Amino acid sequence: MLGVYGGTFNPVHYGHLRTAFEVKEFFRLHEIRLIPCRIPAHREAPAVSAELRLQLLQLAIAGLQGWIADRREIDRPGPSYMVDTLASLHDEFPEQSIVLFMGADAFEGIETWHRWADLFLFAHVVVMTRPGYKTGMLSSKLASKITDDADRLRCTRGGTLYFHDVTPLAISSSKIRRLIAAGCDPKFLMPDAVIQAIYQHNLYQQTGP
Template identity: 45%
Template sequence: MSVRPSPLGILGGTFDPVHYGHLRPAVELLEQLHLGEMRLVPGRIPPHRPPPRVGPERRLAVLREAVRDLPGLRVDDRELHRDGPSFTVDTLRALRKEEGERPLCFALGSDAFLGLPKWHRWRELITFAHLVVMERPGHATSPGGEFGQWVATRRALRVTELRERPAGRILFVPVTQLDISATGVRRLLARGESARCLMPEPAWRLVAGRGWYGYPQV
């Protein structure tokens, strides 16, 4: 009997710029779900939010600096090489083709999850991957109506269920959610103030030294 490889985690975003509010939940999921690795996938053109403030090459460079010393976290830049909006369904389909029967776990925040019915071809997502909903501790996500019924029939109650099949389950996981936002980081940098300790030091040195979000800090 063959043994499935450890699940692969996927966390998307604009990472404009990346900060510990992105990275801490990613590390927690890596450990709690016993993932083989967590892929951070920066999007080129987000379908549901304003365009990023800086270009893809700079965001990618900062993200790579940020995860350089974080074992288990890896950057996947496939969406930056794809024209048009960065639809998650296209990314998950490509990963499924590459990874075969390996379990895939696509992570998203609770607010994004509640807005899932507005996503492009959202019903197909779960055919390619499990959905892992990151919740604030003590704040359960409660979708209602037809969407709530759809969720209830696919809900996983145990982490081990994600290893039993390649895709198809929805697991809700409490994670630490730090009160840090990319908007707040950009505002600090635009005023010439330090964003040190809001992101890994190598990432901060890159954006501060180059002045990509404001004034150089040298």
């Protein structure tokens, strides 16, 4: 079973890493692929290059078995559409169930995504939620895909929607960027190796996306 966790990772932090760890353990994933996007489709492009964001991600997960920093969106030209990423993984791993993980904020806008309905052709979608999270009104297309049986995700290659509580950590990349730009120390918000690389490359020293 293969997990997919995408985002800008601008920069990666313990909020990303803890949620990735929890879903990897709960769903007994063979591996989890953290995939930094090259050109976000729904937000301003980060000022820090995709290659540098990938390097920070590689430092953050170095030595962790079953964790992969996947560069396929960086190498693909044009906007980083998740449906294209899932399609490529679906072809590359024909025997694997694929699970796409996303936060509740991202899920609430999922129907604005490029070819969003086709995501379910290639993967299951797991929404990582805070305890007590309640879904709003869902379209019939989404509501029909909901399951509360986690084992079902292992038995089929895609097509279902599952909500899973994770430990809420009030950490965000934007807050970290502001801290660094203000000259504050982001220690304990991200791995030390990532912090060292940020200062080595003089990243996030000024406010920006």
